[in-house]
Amino acid sequence: MRLPDILSTHDPLLASELAQAIDNKTKPLGSLGALETLARQIGLIQQTTKVALHKPAILVFAADHGVVxxxxxxxxxxxTWQMVENFLSKGAAINVFARQNGCALQIIDAGVNHDFGKRVALMDCKVGRGTANFAQKPAMSWAECAAALAHGMRIVGNLEGNVIGFGEMGIGNTTAAAALMHKLTGVPVADCVGAGTGLSPEGVLHKQDVIEAAVALHGEMSEPLDILATFGGFEIAMIVGAMLKAAERRMVLLIDGFIVSSALLVAARMQPAILDYCVFSHCSDEAGHARMLEHLKARPLLNLGLRLGEGTGCALALPLLHAAVNFLGEMATFQSARVSGQSA
Structure with a gap:
């Protein structure tokens, strides 16, 4: 399986042109803060000062985890499957927020332990009916992990837009994400584990014990795909493949919360240049996400105390991408508005 090859967006000449275009807008220098950084990043991704967002989409990957x-x-x-039905009925938070912000939404069965039958609104990419219990054996075989990566790449390869957000659904996936975080960052398990969907303090300690025992069981490993196959989930692996392909296609990648960021840890270990394409939508309230973002040297756009997943942070951050693109494309310059510029 050929993995995508991702180019750095580093371009000093274009970066200078973008800075000049941004600084020449009718505003004090730097006064639009993070929106200016975002406009510059999108320009470097799209390789132009004439930036535009086209057919934004959010992909929500669902799968089950044996470690449950x-x-x-x-x-x-x-x-897991009940929430997928809720997505298909357009009753979940991600449905509301995606609809509100004019964003296409695709639900993907990456490996749910349920037979949905043929459904028009559900993309069937089921690798298996949930992963194995990684407390006893690797979550995925190499063949299963490779299949999930390939599905993710294929899905993104067929998209028409240039902005993609990633969401997930899978009971148990904060445990998988915490294990991935620990193995890929070296942060102690205790600082990676949180309450997930609402565990008690005793439940959090139990989750920590399960992960620590599993880490000891599987021994040392350093290759990112080995770590992914051992501790990940079908939805996380599919997101990794989707992210890699999206960056290869020079799309803007909207990163959601804890689980999606754990997929990015894997992708970034494989292709560090992918981080040039990533816009971090928010800092989750899930314990460990702030540390994960710190490891990635990421500055999230929002901090709303979210810990829902589904790609909700991506949908909520999308208007800020539109704002960044629109001020760069539509805001008057000092010359066109005949306004005196800032003196040195």
Whole structure:
């Protein structure tokens, strides 16, 4: 399987042209703050000062996790497929926010332990009916992990737009994400683990114990795909493939919360240049996400105390991308408005 090759967006000449275009707008220098940084980043991704957003989409990948058998979630595994049904009925938060912001939404069955049958609104990419319990054996075989990566790349390869957000649904996936975070960053397990969907303090400690025992069971490993196959989920692996392909296509990648960021940890270990394409929508309230963002040297756009997943942070941050693009394209310059510029 050929993995995407991602080019750095580093271009000093274009960066200078973008800075000049931004600074020449009718405003004090730097006064639009993070929007100026965002406009510059989008320009470098799109390789132009004439930036535009085209057909933004959010992909929500759903899958189940065998590690749920260890009692690491406050909710039963059946909630995964029930929430997928909620997505298909357009009743979830991501449906509301995507619709509100004019963003296409695609739901993907990456490996839910349920038979949905043929559904028009559901993309069937099921690799299996949930991963194995990584407390006992690797979550995925190499063949399963490779299949999930390939599905993610294929899905993004067929998209028409230039902005893509990533969401997920899977009971138990904060446990998988915490294990990935620990293995890929070296942060102690205790600082990676949080309450997920609402565990008690005792439940959080149990989750920590499960991950630490699993890490000891599987021994040392350093290759990112080995770590992904051992501790990840089908939805996380599919997101990794989707991210890599999206960056290869020079799309803007909107990164959601804790689980999606864990997928990015894998992708960035494989292709560090992918970070040039990433816009971090928010800092999740899930314990560990702030540290994860710190490791990635990321500055999130929002901090709303979210910990829902589904790609909700991406949908909520999308208007800020539009604002960045629109001020660069539509705001008057000092010359066109006949306004005196700032003196040195």
């Amino acid at each position: 058998a260890e009692g690491i979630s406050a909710y039963p595994q059946s909630v």
